[in-house]
Amino acid sequence: MPGIIMDDVRSGIGRAPLENGTQTYHDRMLDASLPENAETNSHLRKNGVNETAFSDYGNPSTAMPSTLAPLPPELVHISEGFFPFAQLINRAVQQCWNDLTELITELADVKLASVNGTSPSAQLNTAMNGKARSENAQKRLRLLEMLQMRRAEFIKLLVLSQWGRRATDVSKLIDLQAFIRMRYDMYNGATLYVGEMKRDLIRAQMGNPDLRTAFEVITTGRLGSMQHLGFISPGKLTSQKMLKTIRSIDKLIKSRLILHDSVPLAFANYTVRNGRVTFVVQAEFEIDLSIAHEDPRSQFFFVDLRFLFQPAPSVTDGRLFDELDHRVNTALMDRGLPGCFVLLHNLALTNKITILFKQAIQLARGQWINSLRVELLRRTLVVQYWANKPGPKSWVEIGINSGFRVQDSMIPNTSFLSLRWVRDNKEVDAQGINFDLQNLSMESLLRSVISLHISHTLRSAYAKLCETRLYGDGTLHIGLQMSSIEPADCCLEMQLTMGRRLKMTLESFTGAAVYQTVPLLLNRQDTEYNMDRSPLEEVTSRIYRLRSAAVMEEFDAHIKCLGWKTVNPRGVRTEDLRRAFPPRVIRFMVVRCVDWRRDWVAAQTSGPDGDNLWAIHLREIGDVAKHDGQPRYTGHFALQSVYMLTDRFPAAIQGSIRSSTARLEYSLSGMICILANARYLSALGLLQQVSGSGKLVLDDLLGVPSLSFRFRSRSLPVGLQIAPLPADGKAPCIKETILLSFKGIDPRSRYVTVIARGQLASPIKNISHLAAKMEPLVAFPPKSREFVMLFSAPAGEPIILPLLYRLQKLEHVLFMAQLLDPKDFRLQSISLSRLRFIYSTEEYSRGDIKFNYRKRTLKSDIECSELLSTTTPLSSLRMSIDFHPRNPQRLIKDSLTAALNGPTLGTSFSNVMALLTATLPLLRSLKDISTGELFKSRVLVTPRSAKVYYLRYPPYRNRFQIGLSHRRGRMVWILRDVPAASARVSQARETLGSDLRQNIYSSKGDGWVGLETGAIADAEKVGNLLLALDGIMKRHLVTLPSSGSAGHRMRPAGGTEIRPPRTTTNESQKDHFDPKAARVNSPGQERSTEKPSMGLRTTDIHRSNIPPKSPATNKKPEVIMID
Secondary structure (H helix, E strand, O other), rough: OEEEEOOOEEEEOOOOOOOOOOOOOOHHHOOOOOOOOOOOOOOHHHHHHHHHHEEEOOOOOOOOOHHHOOOOOOOOOOOEEEEEEEHHHHHHHHHHHHHHHHHHHHHHHOOOOOOOOOOOHHHHHHHHHHHHHHHHHHHHHHHHHHHHHHHHHHHHHHHHHHHHHOHHHHHHHHHHHHHHHHHHHHHHHHHHHHHHHHHHHHHOOOOOHHHHHHHHHHHHHOOOOOOOOOOOOOOOOOOOHHHHHHHHHHHHHHHHHHHOOOOOHHHHOOEEEEOOOEEEEEOOEEEEEEOOOOOOOOOEEEEEEOOOEOOOOOOOOHHHHHHHHHHHHHHHHHHHHHHHHHHHHHHHHHHHHHHHHHHHHHHOOOOOOOEEEEEEEOOOEEEOOOOOOOOEEEEEEEEEOOOOOOOOOOOOOOOEEEEEEEEEOEEOOOOOOOOOOEOOOOOHHHHHHHHHHHHHHHHHHHHHHHOOHHHHHHOEEEEOOOOOOOHHHOOOEEEEEOOEEEEEOOOOOOOOOEEEEEOOOOOOOOOOOOOOOOHEEEEEEEHHHHHHHHHHHHHHHHHHHHHEEEOOOOOOOOHHHHHHHOOOOOEEEEEEEEOEOOOOOEEEEEEEOOOEEEEEEEEEEEEEOOOOOOOOEEEEEEEEEEEEEEEOOEEEEEEHHHHHHHHHHHHHHHHHHHHHHHHHHHHHHHHHEEOOOOOOOOOOOOOOEEEEEOOHHOOOHHOOEOOOOOOOOOOOOOOEEEEEEEEEEOOOOOOOEEEEEEEEEOOOHHHHHHHOOOOEEEEOOOOOOOEEEEEEEOOOOOHHHOOOOOOOOHHHHHHHHHHHOOOOEEEEEEEOOOEEOOOOOOOOOOOEEEEEEEEEEOOOOOHHHHHHHHHOOEEEEEEEEEOOOOEEEHHHHHHHHHHHHHOOHHHHHOOOHHHHHHHHHHHHHHHHHHHOOOOOOEEEEEEEEOOEEEEOOOOOEEEEEEOOOOOOEEEEEEEEOOOOOOOOOOOHHHHHHHHHHHHHHEEOOOEEEEOOOOOEEOOOOOHHHHHHHHHHHHHHHHHOOOOOOOOOOOOOOOOOOOOOOOOOOOHHHHHOOOHHHHOOOOOOOOOOOOOOOOOOOOOOOOOOOOOOOOHHHOOOOEOOOOO
């Protein structure tokens, strides 16, 4: 019914629909004459009766008009689809206002160019004015279009308003039309009902009773219209005649079956007795037949039928037996025994299907409700099990097979009851199903089918799980139990971890997978079925997820015992980790230890391929700060590299959780340490090989592998070398292979301990004893060439830089030790910073060579690329030599130190060692000379270097130079007289010169010989030459008168106490400084930082310092005084 617009309807006021019992227009006309306090119609009044016509006591006060008594029922008022016209006007006005507001706002946003604005160009003004006029015209046009559209709408509303003024009359017409339609439908319905009733009464018709025939039968007891056959009943048979007759019938039956009748193959099993033949068809039926005539061509007749399956219907009597008797006899008459068999065979098969169908219906309505769907299509029974299980469907079809194929039926060309099994939308062989054709049980059939289905699913899952390494190699146990009868006996048992087990089966009614974990998992697992996967994939995927959850729970328990923390997923992008891990990883957990470096974390992953431990190297992402330019880290990391550590966790961890946790911490910290160093070595190109399997992974017992690298100091980048390098062309002191292995974790500092092992290229005698007092960071095991270095650092921080630095230090020390001639030098101790040796029999003939390294400052996180690109050595070696306080070679310590630090390390060291052996006799002799007994004896020794010395005996101004030289492959000392340029010739000097030429220059002695202008002596015998020279000089000094012209006070000879080396400069100047004998140091000679005493005794030789306040001391050399 179309909607009606009511013009007189206002908010809250309206005409209520008329109902039966309310006042009509006529009632309102009558109410107008009533008083104001009269009551109106109520629901208690009857139809058409005005209650105001009666008094309060029920007596009528006014007689009602006779025309108002038989009022008809009022029409039903139709009010559906009515709405106020005012509401339509309000909505139209609101919409017009909204559109106008939006249009005005939109037009206001359009900016117009200034029309009256000044512009340097008149043409530009003209163009702008034209553009403004065009935009104004567009605005007016849009406003006009909107107003015209709204005007048309309001015109329509005006038309509706004019039409709505007649809405009351139209409403009455609508009510009248509705009433007419309702009456029309009632008339049609009554007509149809009468027609249906007449058609149904046909079935109830009965014929008229035959009263005449009934009366005749009741009165006479017979019916005259029936014929009388006159049959005379035979007499009763005796037992002997009956037995004879039965035996005769048996013989006739046997002869017929053997000679005349065609017995089908299915009736091959029969028995003849008691006058009948019993044909037995296994699991179907047995039928009794007999004959009624001796003629072999006569038919057999049906006697009895018994079904041989349970449950079976009873056909002993009743209508069913009569129908069966008729059908069987007809088949025997028409088709003989084969026709009888076909009829009964089909009957038995149909009965079996019907029985199974009824059983299936009972199961579907009972405990298998909502699990079975049963459908009978002709003689094919379809039973779908696990009906509500998502995914591919499974069902069993029981039908009749024609048996035309020989291999299908036991009896050729004979139909039989066949079974077809469709499992997961695929037809499979049904031979294993327990389908008993004799004891029909739909429940047993379904249980057998479901058992085989569950066994197939579990067997497939078992085979797929055994393909993984965890279950295939026996790391985790897995077992399968199958059955073809009972679904509850089918299960799959396995180990999720070493401490958790899982028993999995399929629920027989619904087919849902049931997973039972011992102990129970803490987290909830997803139970949604994925329609895109096969049931096998769904089962194995679920097992993998359960196992991953169990692994993660155990791993979480381990890390909680260790106090480790899980990495915030927001710090590292999960997508990057997913791409780094294998695609089949189901779950993973990223953890870090507080003792590790921030850029190293560990991860545990679990999936179908096994459980893996991973080490992840991160790179912290930072922004450059505005003030100091240092990286300001934001707490986010980028993935740099990922390393798989092992695939045996946690199956390889056995025992208590405490021992397992300790083993896990040990292994992970060690692997991160080894990986950090391997990564550093690989970047430097030094990594050689890894022990064990050749891969940086943990072994089955979570053992940390070792790695080896190639060490050659000359092959290292310049930025990692210590300058100067050992001499090239000589065999290296250390073999090039260095083994780096993890030892453990320091319980105090929580740092990892790393051991570096190497071997010496050539053995050094008693090096383990010599290095016993070496730093504890290096050790030499006895009776081997091996050396061991110990390092400690946080896990993840490489120790390659300190290792290479220490190896080069050791190489320098060993290189120096190998250069020592074992005939002249004997090592006393060896360390990375000191080399102590003895080179003479005297107690004080001991030397110490100190190795001082000036290491370049490096950042802790310096990259390998920066080290490879730099040209500055890592460190520079500066050696120094020191002697025993009583050793006279302390006189040339600075010179020997300068010689040690020559450009070539090996040559400089060998030269210094040669100087030690050559200068020791000389300096020992000078010390002996200084022990003269004369009060006036004094000699001044000035060393220019370790090879050249000047001797002077005041008050003579003669200077003697003695220098070291090579002559015919051996070292010799050459003595020369160096006369002073301004010296005046005196009789004493002439006498001294004559004595020297005669006894020294033109003579010879033990180990020395004169050279006319000097003398030459062997290095070992130079003392004899000096003693001869000193004797001549002392004899001439004794003849000189006592004089203090030298400006020095003579000290008596004798062994006095040695002053400490820290004697002040003022004391030295006061007692022993000789300004006339002072001279400048030779070029290149380095001044020592020590300030020894100037007071030299007969037991020691010291070097004098020049006072800083004297101007002459800045120009004249250092003076050595020997008293």
